[in-house]
Amino acid sequence: MVLELAKPRPIWQIMFSTHHTDVGLLYTIMSIAFFFLGGALALGIRAELFLPGSQIIGDSMTFNRMFTVHGTTLIFLFLLPFASAVGNYFVPIMVRYKDMAYPKLNAIAFWMIPPGGALIWLGFADFSWYATPPYSAISAPGPAADMWIFGLKILGVSSVLGSINFVVTILKCKHPDLPLSKVPLLAWSFLSSSLIVLVAIPSFAAALVMLLTDRLGVTGFFDPAKGGDPIAYQHLFWFTFHPEVYVLVIPAIGMMYEIIPRFSRRPIFSQSSGIFAFVVLSIVGFSSWAHHMYATGMSFTEKTVFMVGTLAAAPASAMHVFNFIATMWGARMRFATPMMWSVGGIALFFSAGAGGVANAAMPFDFITHDSYWVVGHFHLFVMGTIAFGSIGFLYYMFPYITGRMYNETMGKIHFIMSFIGTVMVFFTQHVLGLYGMPRRVFDYMPLPEYIIMNQITSVGAMIIGASMALWLFNMLYSSAKGKEANMDDPWGLGGKYYYPHQAKTPHH
Amino acid sequence: MSGHSNWPEWIYVAVVICLLTYVGAEAWNVERIVEHTPAEAEVIKVTGQQWFWTFEHEDGTKEVGELHLKKGKPYKFEITAKDVNHSFNIHDYVVLQDAIVGRLNTVWFAPDKAGEYTIQCREYCGLLHYNMRATLYVEE
Numbered sequence: 073m074v075l076e077l078a079k080p081r082p083i084w085q086i087m088f089s090t091h092h093t094d095v096g097l098l099y100t101i102m103s104i105a106f107f108f109l110g111g112a113l114a115l116g117i118r119a120e121l122f123l124p125g126s127q128i129i130g131d132s133m134t135f136n137r138m139f140t141v142h143g144t145t146l147i148f149l150f151l152l153p154f155a156s157a158v159g160n161y162f163v164p165i166m167v168r169y170k171d172m173a174y175p176k177l178n179a180i181a182f183w184m185i186p187p188g189g190a191l192i193w194l195g196f197a198d199f200s201w202y203a204t205p206p207y208s209a210i211s212a213p214g215p216a217a218d219m220w221i222f223g224l225k226i227l228g229v230s231s232v233l234g235s236i237n238f239v240v241t242i243l244k245c246k247h248p249d250l251p252l253s254k255v256p257l258l259a260w261s262f263l264s265s266s267l268i269v270l271v272a273i274p275s276f277a278a279a280l281v282m283l284l285t286d287r288l289g290v291t292g293f294f295d296p297a298k299g300g301d302p303i304a305y306q307h308l309f310w311f312t313f314h315p316e317v318y319v320l321v322i323p324a325i326g327m328m329y330e331i332i333p334r335f336s337r338r339p340i341f342s343q344s345s346g347i348f349a350f351v352v353l354s355i356v357g358f359s360s361w362a363h364h365m366y367a368t369g370m371s372f373t374e375k376t377v378f379m380v381g382t383l384a385a386a387p388a389s390a391m392h393v394f395n396f397i398a399t400m401w402g403a404r405m406r407f408a409t410p411m412m413w414s415v416g417g418i419a420l421f422f423s424a425g426a427g428g429v430a431n432a433a434m435p436f437d438f439i440t441h442d443s444y445w446v447v448g449h450f451h452l453f454v455m456g457t458i459a460f461g462s463i464g465f466l467y468y469m470f471p472y473i474t475g476r477m478y479n480e481t482m483g484k485i486h487f488i489m490s491f492i493g494t495v496m497v498f499f500t501q502h503v504l505g506l507y508g509m510p511r512r513v514f515d516y517m518p519l520p521e522y523i524i525m526n527q528i529t530s531v532g533a534m535i536i537g538a539s540m541a542l543w544l545f546n547m548l549y550s551s552a553k554g555k556e557a558n559m560d561d562p563w564g565l566g567g568k569y570y571y572p573h574q575a576k577t578p579h580h
Numbered sequence: 581m582s583g584h585s586n587w588p589e590w591i592y593v594a595v596v597i598c599l600l601t602y603v604g605a606e607a608w609n610v611e612r613i614v615e616h617t618p619a620e621a622e623v624i625k626v627t628g629q630q631w632f633w634t635f636e637h638e639d640g641t642k643e644v645g646e647l648h649l650k651k652g653k654p655y656k657f658e659i660t661a662k663d664v665n666h667s668f669n670i671h672d673y674v675v676l677q678d679a680i681v682g683r684l685n686t687v688w689f690a691p692d693k694a695g696e697y698t699i700q701c702r703e704y705c706g707l708l709h710y711n712m713r714a715t716l717y718v719e720e
């Protein structure tokens with residue numbers, strides 16, 4: 073059993089370990105730390121936008137740097153590393169192997185993240201998370217911009233190394249008695265998301281190098297004055313990052329596949345449909361990248377092709393929703409904290425998907441594109457679905473990591489406040505977008521509709537912030553003073569909390 | 581594989597696919613209609629640069645930060661950018677097209693109501709992006 077805190081070890085033993093549960097613990101702690109750092113920036117942004125005019129942030133450049141680092145942090149330093157944390161803990165156990173396939177590579181992949189994160193935070197670039205040229209090549213102030221490029225380069229390599237490790241662990245180290253079709257869906261989710269990473273990341277990796285040499289003035293890949301094309305960058309970028317959104321969401325769905333059946337006290341409705349949906353999404357996810365570029369002047373035919381490609385990916389996501397509902401239908405559910413987060417996450421996943429379909433319909437996108445609608449759309453995924461799934465899963469892992477129980481009442485209050493806050497913030501942002509408020513703005517026109525909706529959004533954000541402070545307290549307090557968990561069945565579900573419990577960790 | 585029949589799921593998937601097909605077909609049709617620029621549309625050259633808009637009419641007159649047009653007439657915007665990318669947006673008329681360095685993007689509209697409308701930049705372009713606005717005056 074892994075009782076990290078009940079049997080304290082010196083910190084350096086964990087830091088220099090290559091064991092999968094130790095690397096998993098490092099990933100967990102680091103990603104949660106970055107969650108709070110990035111979240112703090114979001115609260116700053118919302119405080120500034122509470123009223124038109126300048127409130128707490130003196131100048132727009134600081135504001136622009138804040139939303140850039142906010143987005144970069146939460147995607148690359150919270151969501152992705154948190155997924156790796158879960159994968160590290162669970163994938164080897166689920167395929168019945170003693171560790172990850174390449175333990176040293178695993179530790180190296182982790183240790184690349186702190187320098188990447190440091191470059192991003194110390195630089196504090198301003199060109200938004202998608203760094204489009206020509207702005208990023210000729211206008212964005214250095215050295216912040218260059219540090220961001222290097223930081224992302226490092227994080228990209230880390231992500232590729234981690235993915236290779238997951239793929240090999242699952243396909244090559246799986247116990248011979250365990251057929252791939254019986255591998256739990258959580259492990260399947262890591263197989264599909266890792267394969268996506270391996271295909272998707274190279275184009276952005278190339279774009280980053282080209283952007284850097286453009287900034288150094290030695291090339292003009294994206295500079296029309298030198299015969300380059302700024303649109304080429306956008307294709308390279310979105311070829312990576314539309315599939316990457318599935319890299320983010322698939323592990324979160326996998327976490328829900330672990331929690332929903334467990335707390336419904338019955339097996340998943342259909343293992344095969346879950347696998348099918350993962351595989352289909354990993355393939356079809358590559359057919360839609362330019363739906364982010366309708367307004368760049370694409371021809372009618374191009375737009376149509378990418379609209380069809382986008383819509384084609386939706387049924388696979390809808391199948392997961394069906395699978396979850398069918399599993400819960402008529403089941404004896406227990407709404408402990410992890411279950412509440414998962415069910416809430418599924419509800420928000422569904423509404424986010426509906427908004428995505430609307431975006432994909434090309435005439436409608438000319439209303440919503442680069443407006444606050446888009447901010448609302450993708451936050452229902454990144455916050456409402458992926459972060460909700462992840463937070464729920466951290467509650468689920470809590471007894472496993474610490475040997476103690478978190479405080480259940482505080483956990484429920486945390487969920488209820490976050491859910492209310494999330495609905496207030498991101499549903500309202502959809503409407504703000506319909507009223508035409510652009511995204512990435514330091515200030516807005518003092519129209520009464522804009523003001524009231526921005527205020528609802530800001531209040532919602534503060535509710536989320538308060539609930540996260542409560543969460544932090546709960547985690548810190550309970551890991552030291554919480555009551556001892558019953559490691560066979562921490563939630564009294566009558567079944568076995570078997571995966572984590574089986575992990576024997578002979579530290580090597 | 582799961583040992584029980586799965587037909588409710590297939591029916592559900594079929595319904596989802598039907599809905600998506602409907603959305604796609606409708607979107608295709610609407611876009612096809614709105615993209616058809618009338619031949620008599622008057623050309624307005626639009627240039628975005630950090631952080632203002634310049635408009636040039638067919639007769640060569642230029643306006644900076646404001647644009648005067650006639651109600652009921654069709655106009656075709658030819659949009660480009662000088663320094664970095666911007667996005668030309670008249671939200672009230674669902675006019676949105678990126679202003680890209682080295683490219684000429686077009687979009688058309690016909691204002692049907694006299695009045696003042698906001699023109700704004702919808703693509704992040706640096707320091708004063710949030711304030712990169714102009715005013716459209718539609719006159720009788």
Ligand code: HEM
Nearest residue numbers: 317321363364386428429431432440441442446450453454
């Ligand atoms: C699965 C999880 C998803 C995530 C994490 C996600 C994330 C995102 C992000 C980050 C953006 C904005 C990018 C930017 O401009 O900065 C975006 C835009 C968009 N998403 Fe999603 N998305 C997801 C699913 C979907 C689905 C299922 C659809 C359609 C069926 C969809 C359709 C779109 C479209 C069309 C846009 C472009 C909107 C615009 O810029 O005008 N998304 N999404």
Ligand SMILES: [Cu+2]
Nearest residue numbers: 314361363364
């Ligand atoms: Cu996309």
Ligand SMILES: [Cu+2]
Nearest residue numbers: 701703705709
């Ligand atoms: Cu702008």
